[in-house]
Amino acid sequence: MRQRLLAPSILSADFGRLAEEVRAVERAGADWIHVDVMDGHFVPNITIGPDVVKAVRKATALTVDVHLMITDPDRYLEAFVAAGADWLGVHVEACRHLHRTVQRIRELGAKASVAVNPATPLCLVDPILEHVDMVLLMTVNPGFGGQKFIGSVVSKIRQLRRWIDDRSLKVLIQVDGGVNVDTVDILVECGVDVFVAGSAVFQGSDYHRTVGALKERLYPRDKNLEGGGLSKKPALR
Ligand code: DX5
Ligand code: ZN
Numbered sequence: 001m002r003q004r005l006l007a008p009s010i011l012s013a014d015f016g017r018l019a020e021e022v023r024a025v026e027r028a029g030a031d032w033i034h035v036d037v038m039d040g041h042f043v044p045n046i047t048i049g050p051d052v053v054k055a056v057r058k059a060t061a062l063t064v065d066v067h068l069m070i071t072d073p074d075r076y077l078e079a080f081v082a083a084g085a086d087w088l089g090v091h092v093e094a095c096r097h098l099h100r101t102v103q104r105i106r107e108l109g110a111k112a113s114v115a116v117n118p119a120t121p122l123c124l125v126d127p128i129l130e131h132v133d134m135v136l137l138m139t140v141n142p143g144f145g146g147q148k149f150i151g152s153v154v155s156k157i158r159q160l161r162r163w164i165d166d167r168s169l170k171v172l173i174q175v176d177g178g179v180n181v182d183t184v185d186i187l188v189e190c191g192v193d194v195f196v197a198g199s200a201v202f203q204g205s206d207y208h209r210t211v212g213a214l215k216e217r218l219y220p221r222d223k224n225l226e227g228g229g230l231s232k233k234p235a236l237r
Contacts, residue, residue, distance in 0.1 A: 002191075002193060003193070004188065004192070004193060004194075004195065004218040004219065005031035005032055005193065005194045005195065005218075006029075006030055006031050006032075006195050006197065006201075006211065006214055006215050006218060007030070007031060007032035007033065007034040007065055007174070007194055007195065007196045007197070008025045008030045008032075008033065008034060008196075008197060008198065008201040008202070008211070009034040009035075009036055009145065009176070009196050009197065009198035009201075010022065010033060010034070010035055010036070010056065010198075011036045011047065011145045011198045012145040012146070012198035012199045012201070012202040012203070013025075013202050014202075018052070018055060018056070018059070019055060019056075019058070019059035021202070022056055022059040022060050023059055023060065024207050025201060025202075025207050025211060026060050026061070026062055027207075027208075028207035028208045028210075028211040028212070029208070029211045029212065029215055030062060030201075030211055031062065031063070032062055032063040032064070032065045032087075032194065033056060033060055033062050033063070033064050033065065034065045034067060034176070034196045034198075035048070035052075035053055035056055035064060035065065035066045035067065035085075036048075036067050036069065036198075037049065037053075037066060037067065037068045037069060037070060037080070038069045038070065038142075038143065039069070039070035039071060041070070041071045042069050042070050042071045042091065042093075042094050042142075043069045043142050043143035044143050045143045045144055049079075050076070050079040050080055050082070050083035051083070053066060053080060053083035053084055053085060054083040054084055056084070057083060057084025058084075063086045063087065064084055064085055064086050064087070065085075065086065065087040065089070065113075065194075065196075066080050066085035066087065066088050066089065067089045067113075067115060067136065067176065067196075068080070068088065068089060068090050068091070068094075069091060069094075069115075069142045069143070070094065071094055072094070073090040073091075073094055073095065073101065074095075074100075074101055074104065077090075077101070077104055077105055077108060078108060081105070081108040081109060081110045085110055086110060086111060087110060087111040087112075087113055087133070087134065088105045088108075088110045088111070088112065088113065089112075089113035089114065089115050089134070089136050089174075090102070090105070090112075090113075090114060090115065091114075091115045091116075091117065091142075092114055092115065092116050092120060092124050092125060092128075093116075093117055093120055098114065098128055099127075099128060099131060102114065102128065102131055102132050103131070111133040111134065112131075112132050112133050112134075113132060113133060113134035113135065113136050113172075113174065114128060114132050114134075114135055114136065115135075115136035115137075115138060115142075115176075116135065116136065116137055116138060116156075117138050117141065117142065118138055118139065118140070118141060118150045118152070118153050119141075122156045122159055122160060125160075126163065129163060129164070129167070129169060129171060130167070130169065132171060133170075133171065133172065134171060134172040134173070134174050134193075134194065135160060135171060135172075135173055135174070136174040136175070136176055136196075137153055137156055137157055137160065137173065137174070137175050137176075138153070138175075138176055138177055139153045139175050139176065139177040139178050139179065139183075140176075140177030140178050141177075142176075142177070145198040145199050146198070146199040147177060147178055148178055149177065149178025149179070149180075149183045150177070150178070153175075154186060154187075154190060157173065157175065157187070157190040157191070157192060158190050158191075160173055161173060161190060161191035165191075172193040172194055173191060173192050173193050173194070174192070174193065174194035174195075174196060175187055175192050175194075175195060175196065176196035177196070179195050179196060179197040179200060179214075180197065180199075180200035180214075181200070181213055181214065181217060184214060184217045184218070185217060185220075188217065188218060188220065195214070195218065197214055200214060201214070
């Protein structure tokens, strides 16, 4: 069994208390911090830039995963890596020369991820699969938190899992959008590695409860274990 990671998206956090919010989800058991960068052009919303990533970096020891929903991401790769992004994700729909872009992200010292919108065919990432560290399959149309999970993406997740396994690649599968206690089980079953969750984590004030409820489902109880104990957490592949 592979390791499964929960990455709360700060998009649904209280931006007025951002550092505190990041520390609170870290204490609650989050694995990564997911940061959504939007430019009002590639997506209809505008969020944050490298300075805020720098502040997040300062607030946490966790892996900082930056999801760029911007047109012409090449112009900003260096700034986001310098700000502290451990992982940098670009949208396949926003890159003219995708291979060059992911190569540049790796040269800068970050892990490279490629994001795919719900209506974009998976075949667009097929030629790049050997050259990336993660593929992010969007399960909502990017732009806003709190949207409804698009179930038709599930077949794309299964297909991607098969490609990765058949080629024995170490590429992670990440999902983003509408991940909550009702949708997470099917995603676990499909072989997702990294689960981004915004509103499901930051709703209410008890992050131990919301993070705990999701993380518990990432490791379903193994019925074969005596006493019904939790399955042993494996090492990352
Ligand atoms: C949407 C962002 C997501 C967003 C998810 O464009 O990429 O990371 O925060 O929010 P939820 O989990 O509320 O759907
Ligand atoms: Zn995101």
